[in-house]
Amino acid sequence: MKIFISADIEGVAGVVHREHTSRDGREHDRARMLMTEEVNACIEGALSSGATEVVVNDSHGTMRNLLSETIHQSAEYITGSPKPLAMMEGISSNYDAAIFLGYHSRMGNYGVLNHTFHGGVVENIRINNKDMGEFALNAGIAGHFGVPVVLVSGCQHTADEAVDFIPGIQTAIVKRTINRQSARNLSPKSARDLIKEKTIVSLSRIPEIKPVSMQGPFLVEISYLHSGLADAAGILPIVEKINPKTHRFETDDFITAFRFIRSLIAIAGALH
Ligand SMILES: [Zn+2]
Structure with a gap:
């Protein structure tokens, strides 16, 4: 079983502010550690479910956030930017499932740190009259390659977007949005336990989740x-x-x- 992980940072437990998410933020390195450990919890869950290959694509900002020193030794990770498929770089039809970690809701929705790709540029993206945030667009790419997205982690509004787009997807809600810059969080340890547990559940249910079908035009x-x-x-x-x-x-x-x-x-x- 081969698993692809796309890892963002805004949906990580404890992350609520620009100081966590931006390169020059005072809290950024601590947020990177929290992100890396949530990714590691998912990798552990995947390995205990029988995964033979886990590839993580760093999907936030500079795309150089995951801490090389502490990333799980059994996974490989894609780092750096630009990349042709950005948050989905590395996806292919070889994977059995994709997992989106640390995700956030789309610009215009509720949700802590909500935005769509560029908070200073994009108000909304619609495809065939449906609002599309990062979750939906990236799930569409996975679907293009025939890969189902089986789990998302983040706040409750991110989970709602995911379930709306992919019925049956598992959600790991590691924090509850209060507003765009505040949230009630699980402790880091509890967030990691939840992600590991939900990873195991989601990988046992791969056959129940259809890849998103993106039919043109x-x-x-x-x-x-x-x-x-x-x-x-x-x-x-x-x-x-x-x-x-x-x-x-x-x-x-x-x-x-x-x-x-x-x-x-x-x-x-x-x-x-
Ligand atoms: Zn991000």
Whole structure:
């Protein structure tokens, strides 16, 4: 059994603030340790369920967060950025299941530290009239490769997004959002125990979870926080502006949609 893990940091127990999540934050290195130990708990669960290969993709910010010194010796990990598939780099049809750890809800939803890829750029992303946060988009990529996402960890709103998108997915709720910058957390030890336990349950139920089926054509709408960001991203010729801060484009291929979305966000962020 081969398991792919995508590990973000905003949904880790104890993480509630920019000082935890950003490279220059005073609490960042401690948050990285908490993230690495939640990943290790998942790896332990996967190994005890019979996994023969576990690959972890570091999926936050610089994508250089997992602590090399303490990551579980039986897993391999992907680090660094940029990567073609970003938070899903390394996924392929060789995997039996994917697990998303430390995830957060989409921009515009409730949920501690909610955002979609870039909190200073993206207001919302819709594909075929459905709101898509990081969970949904990354689950769509896993689905493109025929891999089911069987477990997500994070706050209760992240869990709700996941269940809405993938009925039957297991959720490890390691904290309860109070608002965008506060949460009631499990202790680190309890969070790790819960993640390990839920990993074991989720891997025993792989046959019950269908990979997300992404059938094109895809009508993609991306709304930015303001019109200037749309002006900047508008140099990409694929887009049509449908209101001052929203672009629309169409494609038949989900990976192409994802790559254009990331390109638009990168251009908007860089040029504005
Ligand atoms: Zn993140």
